[in-house]
Structures are given as structure tokens and as C-alpha cells.
Amino acid sequence: MPAGSPAVASGAVQAVSVPEGRTRVAGRVTWLSDYGVYLALGLLLSFNLVFTPNFATVANLRLQLVQVAPVAIVALGMALVIGTGGIDLSVGSTMAIAAALLPLYLGYGIWPAIAVAVFAGGAVGLVNGGLVAYGIQPIVATLGLLVAGRGTALVVADGRLVEIFDPTLTAIGGGQVLGVPLPVLAALTVAAAAGFVLRRAAFGRRLLAVGGNRPAALLAGLPVRRTLVTVYVISGVLAAMAGVLTTGRQGASDPSFTGLLIELSAITAVVVGGTPLAGGRVRILGTLMGALLMQLIIATVIQHDLHDSTARMIQAAIIVAAVYAQRDRSGT
Amino acid sequence: MTTGQAERAAPFSPAAGTGRTRLASLARRHGAALVLALVVLLGTLTFGSSFTGPGNLGAIALDASYLLLVATGMTFVILAGGIDLSVGSVLALSGVLAAYGSRWGTAGAVLLPLAVCGLIGLVNGVLVGRARLAPFVVTLATLLFARGLAFAVSQEGNRVYIIPADLALTRIGQANVLGVGVPVLIALTAFAAAGVVLNRTRFGLRVFAAGNGDGHAAELMGLPVARIRVRVYVLSSLLAGLAGVLIAAQTASGLPTLGEGRELEAIAAVVIGGTLLTGGAGTLGGTLAGVLLLKVIQNLINQVGTLSSAYQQVVSGTFLVLVVLVQAALARRRRQ
Numbered sequence: 001m002p003a004g005s006p007a008v009a010s011g012a013v014q015a016v017s018v019p020e021g022r023t024r025v026a027g028r029v030t031w032l033s034d035y036g037v038y039l040a041l042g043l044l045l046s047f048n049l050v051f052t053p054n055f056a057t058v059a060n061l062r063l064q065l066v067q068v069a070p071v072a073i074v075a076l077g078m079a080l081v082i083g084t085g086g087i088d089l090s091v092g093s094t095m096a097i098a099a100a101l102l103p104l105y106l107g108y109g110i111w112p113a114i115a116v117a118v119f120a121g122g123a124v125g126l127v128n129g130g131l132v133a134y135g136i137q138p139i140v141a142t143l144g145l146l147v148a149g150r151g152t153a154l155v156v157a158d159g160r161l162v163e164i165f166d167p168t169l170t171a172i173g174g175g176q177v178l179g180v181p182l183p184v185l186a187a188l189t190v191a192a193a194a195g196f197v198l199r200r201a202a203f204g205r206r207l208l209a210v211g212g213n214r215p216a217a218l219l220a221g222l223p224v225r226r227t228l229v230t231v232y233v234i235s236g237v238l239a240a241m242a243g244v245l246t247t248g249r250q251g252a253s254d255p256s257f258t259g260l261l262i263e264l265s266a267i268t269a270v271v272v273g274g275t276p277l278a279g280g281r282v283r284i285l286g287t288l289m290g291a292l293l294m295q296l297i298i299a300t301v302i303q304h305d306l307h308d309s310t311a312r313m314i315q316a317a318i319i320v321a322a323v324y325a326q327r328d329r330s331g332t
Numbered sequence: 333m334t335t336g337q338a339e340r341a342a343p344f345s346p347a348a349g350t351g352r353t354r355l356a357s358l359a360r361r362h363g364a365a366l367v368l369a370l371v372v373l374l375g376t377l378t379f380g381s382s383f384t385g386p387g388n389l390g391a392i393a394l395d396a397s398y399l400l401l402v403a404t405g406m407t408f409v410i411l412a413g414g415i416d417l418s419v420g421s422v423l424a425l426s427g428v429l430a431a432y433g434s435r436w437g438t439a440g441a442v443l444l445p446l447a448v449c450g451l452i453g454l455v456n457g458v459l460v461g462r463a464r465l466a467p468f469v470v471t472l473a474t475l476l477f478a479r480g481l482a483f484a485v486s487q488e489g490n491r492v493y494i495i496p497a498d499l500a501l502t503r504i505g506q507a508n509v510l511g512v513g514v515p516v517l518i519a520l521t522a523f524a525a526a527g528v529v530l531n532r533t534r535f536g537l538r539v540f541a542a543g544n545g546d547g548h549a550a551e552l553m554g555l556p557v558a559r560i561r562v563r564v565y566v567l568s569s570l571l572a573g574l575a576g577v578l579i580a581a582q583t584a585s586g587l588p589t590l591g592e593g594r595e596l597e598a599i600a601a602v603v604i605g606g607t608l609l610t611g612g613a614g615t616l617g618g619t620l621a622g623v624l625l626l627k628v629i630q631n632l633i634n635q636v637g638t639l640s641s642a643y644q645q646v647v648s649g650t651f652l653v654l655v656v657l658v659q660a661a662l663a664r665r666r667r668q
Contacts, residue, residue, distance in 0.1 A: 134660060135664070136660050137609050139415070141656070143596055143599065143600065144649045144653035145653070146649070147648050151646035151648075155643060155646060158640075261592075277466045278466075307484065308488065309479075309481070309483035309484040309488060310484065312480030313484070316474065320465070320473045323465045323469045
């Protein structure tokens with residue numbers, strides 16, 4: 001929950017009272033929450049290499065990576081939003097809006113159509129960010145656009161699935177550069193950019209300051225509102241990009257199902273990757289690994305002839321384990 | 333976000349303040365009911381008897397009763413400073429289990445789902461209340477788990493269990509008393525009971541205390557905050573489970589795909605009803621108004637034959653945003 005002033009105060013007290021030399025148990029817990037996702041991913045990969053036939057083939061690995069790319073891109077935007085202590089539930093609907101707009105503007109050429117779709121994603125983010133900056137809780141603000149956004153996408157596309165035969169769009173969704181699929185390349189580029197911004201750019205430091213202690217950020221004279229708006233716009237733009245990639249891969253614009261429930265997958269990837277929901281810290285590589293872990297769980301379960309429902313229950317257990325490992329540090 | 337202590341406590345001191353702040357507080361507490369009255373009036377004037385006819389109003393009431401049960405539980409959870417994303421999945425799981433359990437008669441069809449749902453609520457509550465994990469993530473996990481279990485029980489959705497038509501449960505679920513569906517009466521009874529518990533018992537008072545300022549004050553006063561939190565999550569799951577059983581009884585089957593997105597609809601109803609997501613302040617009456625408002629708006633859009641059902645989502649979402657904007661504006665004015 002977004003913290004009111006009492007929670008912020010207690011967080012500050014805790015930060016002061018934790019001594020430099022942590023106890024061994026606390027150290028172990030910290031280690032687990034920081035690197036647990038790599039451990040889990042390593043274990044799952046080893047299991048698959050030994051027990052799953054045809055797992056370590058280029059075709060299979062490429063398929064897994066292509067499938068996870070849109071989730072990873074959305075999750076990276078989500079990680080930035082969560083870094084400010086917020087949440088963005090509207091990403092799936094934003095993907096649907098982007099998908100719905102593509103065929104409408106295809107007459108002007110594919111690049112203008114993509115530009116319109118991405119611009120619309122930014123507009124959704126602008127509304128989200130404006131509401132949050134005005135003081136509305138992120139869950140509610142973005143919940144409104146989750147509902148209204150999906151409806152808008154359906155209205156715009158008249159509820160229909162439209163097939164798109166455009167070589168450029170197909171190439172974007174399924175093409176390769178030096179053997180690496182373009183969606184994967186896009187996800188890696190976004191991750192590198194996000195990592196650079198968080199570590200090296202003033203905006204990234206502001207973002208973490210706003211998430212870590214908003215009153216302090218305000219007192220320090222940081223442009224809190226502008227930072228919040230920018231973060232939600234970034235999330236919206238990334239979601240729209242994911243919508244374009246998904247549409248390209250499917251060869252069809254499907255406003256009913258594009259990005260449906262992806263907000264949950266994205267939040268899961270971020271949380272499992274070790275980013276605390278309370279804000280103030282973002283783990284980019286962890287988020288990528290979290291998305292990959294969740295994808296591999298489904299793939300493993302399916303390749304061993306188990307059901308999708310089993311995968312969901314395993315994912316649930318992993319989410320709980322991940323937040324349990326984080327709990328002592330986040331203080332929530 | 334940064335709602336101060338003063339306005340969280342506002343519902344407890346309605347007499348305080350000037351005329352304008354009293355008006356603002358009134359608007360927040362009864363705004364949903366007011367808008368509901370306006371929308372109903374508008375519907376009556378525009379559509380006449382196709383809106384006010386017993387068939388249509390009965391359908392609205394039936395549709396609203398399931399959401400009311402879920403939103404009532406959600407109100408307790410939110411008042412106690414939490415959130416429960418799992419209710420939609422729990423509702424589906426409950427329906428599937430009710431249909432599965434109907435082989436052991438009505439008792440099995442009611443007790444099996446409620447026991448499992450209660451257990452899920454207990455897990456939610458213990459993880460949030462005792463282990464102090466973030467409620468958003470914990471209930472996100474149980475959302476996945478309950479949906480997975482519902483699909484596992486119904487063999488990945490390939491098997492639809494049917495409740496025998498001669499079972500007492502089916503007859504109750506499809507019966508009418510004085511023209512009102514029995515599920516509506518059950519939902520209203522549960523709602524009334526919840527109202528008594530929230531407003532007239534020690535537990536109800538403690539729910540408010542546990543949600544005020546993250547429960548720090550309540551803990552310092554020696555209130556068993558963890559136990560209160562466990563109970564609200566159990567209550568929320570049980571009410572969602574009851575809604576699932578009633579839907580199964582009415583449709584005589586259990587579908588694992590049911591209730592997707594119901595949790596968001598319930599949260600929207602609670603927020604529209606004037607309950608603050610930060611916890612500690614709100615009313616069940618507002619939730620009732622919020623539920624009815626959402627359902628009446630959906631119905632009115634259906635009445636306009638030319639509009640696709642997608643417009644329901646556009647209007648509901650926009651409406652939610654407008655309501656919270658007004659709430660935030662009122663809160664700002666009060667602070668000044």
C-alpha cells in the first residue's frame with residue numbers, strides 16, 4: 001500500500017537503526033532476495049537441460065525468448081513505475097489500444113501507423129501520470145484506464161480481429177538480426193536504456209528518490225510531479241511498443257486479447273526479480289530474469305505434458321516465496 | 333496518496349468544521365447514492381418501462397447481488413488497510429467446487445467450496461497479517477493459485493460439472509420470493525449482517541482502527557491487528573465463495589472462467605462508494621450505492637441498442653476516474 005506519513009517515518013527509523021554489520025540470518029535473507037531469482041532460474045534451466053528432450057535447441061530457446069519479449073518490455077516499464085512506489089494496471093489495455101490503432105492508420109504507411117500507436121500509449125501514460133501526480137492512488141488511477149482503455153480499443157476496432165499483411169510489421173514481430181529475434185533485441189535495448197538511466201541519468205536518480213522517500217524528495221526541491229508523469233508516460237510508450245511487436249508477430253490486430261492480464265505477469269516479473277513494491281529500488285536485470293523464469297515455468301510444465309493450471313499454481317508459490325524473501329528489508 | 337490523519341478520521345466527526353467542509357464530507361459519503369438517484373431518474377425518463385419493468389430491474393438486482401457480496405468483503409479488507417485481488421478467482425473456484433461437490437448433495441455443494449475458500453482467505457490473512465507481506469502481491473499470488481485450482485478441478489476447462497436440477501440448491505438458486513430472486517435476498521441478508529458487524533460490534537470498530545495509519549496506533553493501543561487482518565481476509569474469501577456458490581446454483585454448473593476481472597469491479601464499486609483505499613474510512617452503504625451504480629450504468633448502455641457492450645467499459649472506467657478526481661478535489665479543499 002502506498003505509505004502515509006507514519007509508514008515513511010517508521011521506514012526512516014528502521015534505516016537508521018539497522019547497523020552496518022548485519023546478522024548472519026539477515027545477510028542470508030538479503031542475499032536470497034537479491035539473487036534468488038538467478039538461483040531459481042539456474043535450477044530450472046539445469047532441470048530442463050537434463051530432463052527435457054529438445055530443450056537446448058536453438059529453435060526452442062529462440063521461441064521462449066520471443067514469447068517473453070513483450071512481457072519483458074512491459075515489465076521494464078512497470079519496474080520504473082514501481083520504483084516510484086506506484087503501479088500501472090493499464091499496460092495491457094494500452095497494448096490493446098496500440099494494436100487497435102495500427103490497422104486504422106496503415107493507409108498512411110506502416111511507420112506513421114506505429115508512430116500513432118506509440119503516441120497513443122504515451123497519451124494513456126500522460127493521463128495516468130497526471131492523475132497520480134494530482135494525488136490519486138496509482139492503483140485506482142490506472143484501474144480506471146485498464147477498464148476504459150480496453151473498452152476504447154474494442155470500440156475503435158469495432159470489436160473485430162483484423163489481419164494485417166505488412167512485410168515491415170511482420171519483420172518487426174518475427175525478423176532476426178544476426179540470429180537474434182528483433183523483439184528480443186528490442187527488450188534488451190530497453191533494458192540497457194533503463195539501466196543506464198537509473199544509474200547515470202539525473203532522471204533515474206530522481207525517480208528513485210521519489211519512490212524512496214517522497215516527502216524528502218519534495219523538501220529537496222525535486223520536481224516530483226514531473227518525474228511521476230514522465231515515468232507513467234514511459235510505461236505507456238513501452239506498453240504500446242509491446243502491443244506493436246505482438247501484433248507484428250501474430251500478423252493480426254486483436255483488441256480483445258492483446259495484452260490481456262499482462263499487467264499481472266509484468267508485476268510478477270518485477271516482484272520476483274527482487275524490486276520491492278514500496279519503491280526506491282529497481283532491479284533491471286532481475287526483472288528480465290523474473291520474466292524469463294515465469295515463462296520457463298510454463299514452458300517446462302507444458303513440455304512435460306502437465307497442465308497450464310499446474311503452472312499457475314507453481315507461479316503463485318514462487319511469488320509468495322519471492323516476497324517472503326524480501327520482507328525484512330522492505331519493512332512493509 | 334498523502335491523505336492526512338484529520339481527513340481519515342472525518343467520518344467519525346461529521347459535526348466538526350464549517351458548512352463548506354460539511355458539504356464536502358457529505359458529498360463524499362453520499363455522492364454515489366446521489367449520482368445513483370440521478371442516473372436512475374435519467375434511465376426512467378429515457379427508457380420508461382423497458383428500464384423500470386420488473387424483468388429488467390430483477391436482472392439488475394440479480395447481477396448486482398453477486399458483485400455486492402464480493403464488494404462487501406472487499407470493503408472490510410480495504411477498511412483494514414489491505415486489498416484482495418484474489419476474489420474473482422476465488423469466486424470461480426467456488427462455483428466449480430460447488431458443482432463438483434453437488435454429487436454429495438446440497439451440503440457438499442455448499443460446504444466444500446466454502447471450506448476451500450475460507451482456507452484461501454486464511455492463507456491470504458496469515459501472509460498479510462502475520463508475515464506482513466504486501467497484500468497486493470500476496471493476493472495476486474492467490475489469484476493465480478485459485479484460478480489454477482479451478483482449472484485443475486475442471487480438467488483444464490474440458491469438463492463442466494452440472495448440478496442436478498432436483499437438488500435443493502438449484503431450486504433455491506433459481507427460485508423467486510415475491511418476485512425477487514433468492515440470491516438477491518441472500519446477498520441482502522449477508523450485506524445487512526455485515527453492516528451490523530461493521531457498525532455495531534467491537535470487531536467492526538477494530539477493522540477501522542487496523543486500517544488507520546497502517547495500524548500503528550492500533551498496535552500501540554494493544555489491539556490484535558494481525559488477528560483482525562486475518563479475519564477480514566477470511567471474510568472476504570467466504571463472501572466471494574458464497575457468490576460463487578449462488579452463481580453455480582443459478583446456472584446449475586460451475587465454470588472455471590467465471591469472475592475474471594471481478595476483483596477490479598469490486599474495488600471500483602468500493603472506491604466509488606467513498607471508501608478510501610488507504611484504509612480506515614468508508615461505509616458499507618456507499619459500497620451498495622457503488623455496486624448499484626456500476627450495474628445500472630451497464631444496464632442503461634445495454635438499453636441503447638446501437639452501442640456495443642465495449643462502451644460499458646469506457647463509461648465505467650471514465651466514471652471511476654471522475655469519482656476519484658472529485659474525491660481528491662474535495663479532500664484538497666478540506667485540507668486548506
